[in-house]
Amino acid sequence: MEHKEFKKWYLIVSFILSLYLVVVTILGFTPISKEVLAPLDRIAYYILWFFIAELIVIFFITKDVRRFFKEQWLSILAVGTSISITQFMEAVVGIGSLTGIKAFKGIKSFKAIKSMKMFKATKSVKVAKSYKIGKKASNAVKEKE
Secondary structure, three states, rough: OOHHHHHHHHHHHHHHHHHHHHHHHHHHOOOOOOHHHHHHHHHHHHHHHHHHHHHHHHHHHHOOHHHHHHHHHHHHHHHHHHHHHHHHHHHHHHHHHHHHHHHHHHHHHHEEEHHOOOOOHHHHHHHHHHHHHHHHHHHHHHHHO
16 A cells, blocks of 8 residues: 555544544533443543554654644644543553552542543534544545545
8 A cells, every 4th residue: 555545544534533532522511321422432432542542653753852742732632632530540540550559549539530521621622633634634635636
């Protein structure tokens, strides 16, 4: 597969996945039942890990850290707004379980913190990121023609 063809399909898939995250975020603010929302959230969770892995790879292949933050600030913000405080706390507790650090395990007791959502109200960042990916995908498709 040619590099331009791969880039085109990669951007199209990224665009579709980012739109999915926007839709799930909007549905999270509606009075939809937990039974319907739970599987959608689970899929969104895995998509979020895809975007986190993408950012990590881009960070390590970028030669200039300032350039990385200048070009990827919207992606970082979009990923950050997708992480709920519950997911964050579960990750910290998991790290504590793996490393044996008891201070991390004590975070489980913060029930009030676990119930809050970190940055969930900033869905406009996700829309902006989806728009940016969509524009790149559109340009990649036009390059082929």
